[in-house]
Structures are given as C-alpha cells and as structure tokens.
Amino acid sequence: MKKVAVQDAVGMILCHDITKVIPGEFKGAAFKRNHVICQEDVEELLSLGKEHIYVWEENAGEIHEDDAAVRMAQAVMGENIRYTEPQEGKTTLISTEKGLLRIKSSLLYEINSIEHVTIPSLPSNFKVEVDQKIAAARIVPLVTKEENIRKVEELCILHGPVFSVQPYKKLKVGIVITGSEVFKGRIKDKFGPVIRKKVDYFGAEIIGQEYCPDELELIQGKIYEFMDKKADLIIMTGGMSVDPDDLTPGAIRGTGAEVITYGVPVQPGNMFMLAYLRGVPILGVPGAAAYYKTTVLDAVLPKIFTCETLSKNDFIRMGEGGLCSNCQMCQYPNCYFCR
Secondary structure (H helix, E strand, O other): OOEEEEOOOOOEEOOOOOOEEEOOOEEEEEEEEOOOOOOOHHHHHHHHOOOOEEEEOOOOEEEHHHHHOOOOHHHHHHHOOOEEOOOOOOEEEEEOOOEEEEEEEHHHHHOOOOEEEEOOOOOOOOOEEOOEEEEEEEEOEEEEEHHHHHHHHHHHHHHOOOOEEEEOOOOOEEEEEEOHHHHOOOOOOOOOHHHHHHHHHHOOOEEEEEEOOOOHHHHHHHHHHHHOOOOOOEEEEOOOOOOOOOHHHHHHHHOOEEEEEEEOEEOOOOEEEEEEEOOOOEEEEHHHHOOOOOOOOHHHHHHHHOOOOOOHHHHHHHHHEEEEEOOOOOOOOOOOOOO
C-alpha cells in the first residue's frame, strides 16, 4: 500500500473506506473502498482531514481490513451464526437462533493476542435472540500482514470455532407448588404465574402444575408422578428455607436424587437447590423468585434448556457478580449479574 497526495489522486481507486462524523447526527462512510477519486472529491477529502489517500502496491504480502474482517469472521463462527458484509473495516457476527452463546474463552484470548487482531464479543453463556449482534471482527490498521490472519484460521482449524449459539430444547416441565397455605386456599398462588412465564420464554411444554401441602411423602409423590410422565424438568417452589417445617429440600433428597447444591452465593435466590434424579433436573426455587424480577433462577434456566449438566463449581463461580443491584429498571441480562 502506498500513500498519495489527494491532489494527485484523481483517477485512482481508494483502497479503504473514509469515515465522516457529524457529532450527534451522522457516522458512516463518506467514500467507500474502490471509489474512483474525481476532481470534485478533493475538497471534501481535505475537509475531512485527508491530505493523502492510499492505493495498493502489488505483492506486498498484505491484506486489506475488509478482507481480513471477513476471513476472521468465517474462521471464528460456529453453529447458528452469520456475519455481515464489512463496513468501515469491520464485520459483525449475528445469531441466527434464540439460544445461549458459547465461547471458547481461552481460544478467543489467544486470537486477540495476535498482532492487529481485535474480536470483541458478548460474554459466554449470554442469552441471545435471533438477529442479535454477538461479536465483531476487525484489524486495527488499514492493512496487516496476511500471516496474522492465517494464524487466526489455523487456530480455529486446530481447536474449532470460537463462537456458537446453542438453541433451547423444548423440554417437558412439571411444576409443584408446595405450602399448606396455598394448597388450602388461604393465600393466592404467586409462584405459578411467575414460573410459567419464565419457562414459556424457552418454548417449554408444561405437562402439569400441582399443589401440595407441607407433607414430606406427598411432596415426594408429586416428584414421582412427574417422573412417570417423562418430565424433562421438575420445578419445586415454596418451603425452601431452613425453617423446620420447610420440607421441600428434604423431599427432593428423599427421592434419591443427587443434590448438586443447596444454597448458592447469589442474591436474590440464596436458598436455591439443584438436584438430578435419573438425569432429570429438579429445581428448588426459593421465595425470592415470587418477589424479585431477576434471581439465580434466571441465570440457571438458559443452561437447563440447553441440556447442560451443571456442577457445584458452576454455582461457586457465580459468587463474583452474584449480588444483584436490584436496579429500579431491571436491565438483565444486559448486566453483570451471575456472569
């Protein structure tokens, strides 16, 4: 690539976009790559602070920012992702499915360590919608050595793509609302509508919602009933505190389920429970879910609906970022909570 004075560039082909910015009004390309400079362009280019333009030199071993962006995008993108045509040297990776963004973090770190390469993204395990921007790719200068882009491609051939979007599965869900006060009609059920709304987002098939008094054997019986109905997920609400008459955790344990965690370093939702019974996740949801818009349940459900098997360590890691600020206008998932 070589530098040419604007006044001497008439008839030459511009090899990069030239951006124009009007604060608060416009930001975009005033001149596009491959534009042929004409005499009328000279004053406009000078007003944009461009006293020189750049044209290609043959056999320089370099790659243009647009071509680099496309090649990087093609290398790092996996399932259920598309990319846009480059604009001003960068291309954007877009989700084609509603699901959970998965990122090979160590691979992304290694790629971003390559000279001139920049690929920012949303965080891993982020809930994404169809057509949502998930990452971008560009090089810092106008051109880079082609070997830098080949390094990106070779790493992705070796380790697989950096990004993928895992769609949610249509799970069959059973809901058990525990508490004698609800069962006997003394108070209105506040859990059911909340849980239904949350699982509806994932396209769940709700195969039943049962009410149960505070009796250990009856609570266990409801779990067994949903297991017999081939539930993929059982959600238990109520009776999750440490009070002696709160029996839900004991009932879950009594089925022989493997308890992954009872209690998590997250607020709201400290008393959350996860167990697996013959591979079926059972969630014990504390009372916070009926009051707060966002709790640990919102961080766990996307992983459950992508059929991820969670471990105790997954919950321990939630501690950093696990204290919700209870913002007046909730922005979740566009915030730090449970990242």
